[in-house]
Amino acid sequence: METKEIMLVCAAGMSTSLMVTKMQNAAQERDLAAKIFAVPVPEAKEYLAQHSVDVLLLGPQVRYLLDGFKEDYPEIPAEVIPMTDYGMMKGDKVLDLAVSLMNG
Template sequence: MAKKTIMLVCSAGMSTSLLVSKMQKAAEADGVEAEIFATASTDADNKLAEKHPDILMLGPQVRFMLAGFQQKCPNIPVEVIDMQDYGMMNGEKVLREAVRAIDAQ
């Protein structure tokens, strides 16, 4: 299985950093090779160009940016993280969603 690059975007990049560490733990437990990172919405374009992620996941607070990112990234899935999973910092579930979307591509 190829390594998956998962990019999370939120307003400031702070709240998602906890989610990133929970997703990394879940990836290790599931044997998924993944590079998972978070960035602020203001720096998202730079990170897209630099990291070429396999999926872009938006925090619920930046869901209004969905259409814009879908236009910018026609070759990768762009999804909004489920608000409940985000609120509970359910890294396992968010990771599974990301892997499912990448594999479905």
């Protein structure tokens, strides 16, 4: 099975790095091959210019950028991480969201 790339976009990266860890743990438990990583907003477009990702998740603090990402990268499924799941660090729920977006 090919490794899926899940990119989280955040303001600074502190709490999102914890979410990445929680999501990686959930992926391991499910035997899901996934590269899950977070980048701050200023680096997101730079990364996407050089790499392809399977899904793009935005932290609630940068939800206002969603329409722009969808417009600039229509081929990449994108969504905002629900505030409740983000606040409670529910990596399994956020991974569910990523998988459902990839399965379209």
